[in-house]
Structures are given as C-alpha cells and as structure tokens.
Amino acid sequence: MSGFSMKSDDKKEKQAAAEAPAYKTIASMETQSANGGGGGKKTKRNRNCKLCICFTLLLILLIFVVILILALTIFKPKRPITTIDSVTVDRFQASINALALKVILNLTLHVDLSLKNPNRVGFSFDSSSALLNYRGQLIGEAPIPASRIAPEKTLPMNLTLTLMADRLLSESQLLSDFMSGDIPLNTFVKVAGKVSVLNIFKIKVQSSSSCDLSISVSNRNVTSQHCKYSTKL
Known part of the structure; x- marks a missing residue:
C-alpha cells in the first residue's frame, strides 16, 4: 500500500x-x-x-x-492731407529808421488750415508748430497741440503767427523789400503721427504744407499765395 x-x-x-x-x-x-x-x-x-x-x-x-x-x-493706411485754407493779416505796422537804415516791422498773421484724415481708422498726431519764415530765416511760430482725428473726418485749426521783430534786425534785404512794396514770407506746417490699423499695425505718417506769401506794404494784406503740399508714409 x-x-x-x-x-x-x-x-x-x-x-x-x-x-x-x-x-x-x-x-x-x-x-x-x-x-x-x-x-x-x-x-x-x-x-x-x-x-x-x-x-x-x-x-x-x-x-x-x-x-x-x-x-x-479696406484698412490700408492713407496719407493725411494738410491744407492752408487762408492767410490774412491781423496787424501790420512798418516804419523806417532813417539813421540806421532799418525797417521796424510788427506783423501778425491769422492762418486757417485743415487736416483731413482719409483713413477708415483714427489718426493721432504729435504736437508740433506752424512756422513763419522770411527768406529762409525763422521769424515766428505758433504751437499745434497733439490731437486725434476721427476716421474720414477733417480737423480745422486756427493759428496766429506773430513776427518776432528782433529776428529781423540783421536782415539787410528787408529794407529793399519794403521799398519795393512787397514783403515775401513763408508759412510751413508739418504734422506727424500714427495710423493704427485694427489696433495691431501702427504706421507712421506725416503731412506738411508750405505756402509762399507776399504782403503788400501799402494795402497791408496778402496779395499772393502759392502753396505746396507733401505727405509721406
């Protein structure tokens, strides 16, 4: 077992x-x-x-x-347009210092200009100045404050340009211009800013205007005005 x-x-x-x-x-x-x-x-x-x-x-x-x-x-940036609509004489006083053979001139110009924004978006520009020149020399200026222009709108501006008399003390040509009856001047305005496309693309643009004027000594007004405009992206 x-x-x-x-x-x-x-x-x-x-x-x-x-x-x-x-x-x-x-x-x-x-x-x-x-x-x-x-x-x-x-x-x-x-x-x-x-x-x-x-x-x-x-x-x-x-x-x-x-x-x-x-x-x-649709939102392609376009150049703003600065236009000088009119230039008028607010004050004009002129006299001759016979001993020094100098012209004593007091002048104030009233400038109406407009800045057009052709874009479909707003245009913001920085502060600048309107300039008054005599034969290439700066003799007066007026401030232009920074601002913003709505889409496809035009911003009117009223500026007062006052001649700084001391700037003309050394100008020997002023006497001959005064004796001829016409004083040539130039106004220059340049505005620079940015166009914001869809709040993403910010493109720098600028617009400028330059006007050659002739002031009549006898009539004390603007007898001729020729302006050139320039814009740049």
Whole structure:
C-alpha cells in the first residue's frame, strides 16, 4: 500500500510540474495583452493632441492672413492731407529808421488750415508748430497741440503767427523789400503721427504744407499765395 501511495504522489507532482509552464505562459500573455492595450490608448491620445495643435496653428495662421488682407485693402493706411485754407493779416505796422537804415516791422498773421484724415481708422498726431519764415530765416511760430482725428473726418485749426521783430534786425534785404512794396514770407506746417490699423499695425505718417506769401506794404494784406503740399508714409 505504501508503494502505491508513493507512486500516486510522484504522479501528481509530475502532473503539477507539467501544468506550471502552461500557467506561466498564459499569465505572461495576459500581462502583454494588458500592456499592449495601454500603449494603444496612449498612442491615440498623442495623435489627438498633435491634431489639436495642428488645428490651432492653422486657425491662428488663417486669422493672421485675414487681418493682413484687411490691413492691405479696406484698412490700408492713407496719407493725411494738410491744407492752408487762408492767410490774412491781423496787424501790420512798418516804419523806417532813417539813421540806421532799418525797417521796424510788427506783423501778425491769422492762418486757417485743415487736416483731413482719409483713413477708415483714427489718426493721432504729435504736437508740433506752424512756422513763419522770411527768406529762409525763422521769424515766428505758433504751437499745434497733439490731437486725434476721427476716421474720414477733417480737423480745422486756427493759428496766429506773430513776427518776432528782433529776428529781423540783421536782415539787410528787408529794407529793399519794403521799398519795393512787397514783403515775401513763408508759412510751413508739418504734422506727424500714427495710423493704427485694427489696433495691431501702427504706421507712421506725416503731412506738411508750405505756402509762399507776399504782403503788400501799402494795402497791408496778402496779395499772393502759392502753396505746396507733401505727405509721406
């Protein structure tokens, strides 16, 4: 009996030893299957993330192209236009110092000018000055404060240019101009600022006007006026 029991136990051990590799193989396959499933989900997430990034970049590029097209067509910046509408004499006093052979001149000019903004966006400009010149020499100026012009609007300006008499003390030609009956003057105005397109692109622009005037000594008024205008982006 004992011999039979030992044989039976040996048989069970051999059977268990034969079944163990099969169990390990099945467990290993289950582990690999589980790992493979997780890797697939991760790969899918990465692919979705890449698609999302590409879509976002494409959308940003599309928005930029639309803005650029609008900036170059509908909102394309245009040059502001400065126009001197009229120049009138407010005060004119002139006399000759016979001993010194000098002309004593007091002069005040009233200048009406307008600044037109043809853009579909606002135009903001910095402070500047209107200048009064005699034969290339600065003899007077008037401040122009900084301001903003609404889209497609015109800003009128009224300026007073007063001659600074001490600036003409050294001008020997003034006597001959006075004796001829006409005093040549020049007014110059330059305005510089920025046009903001869609609050993204800010483009510098400037506009200037230069007018040559002739003041009659006898009539004390402006007898001729020739103006040149210039604009630049």
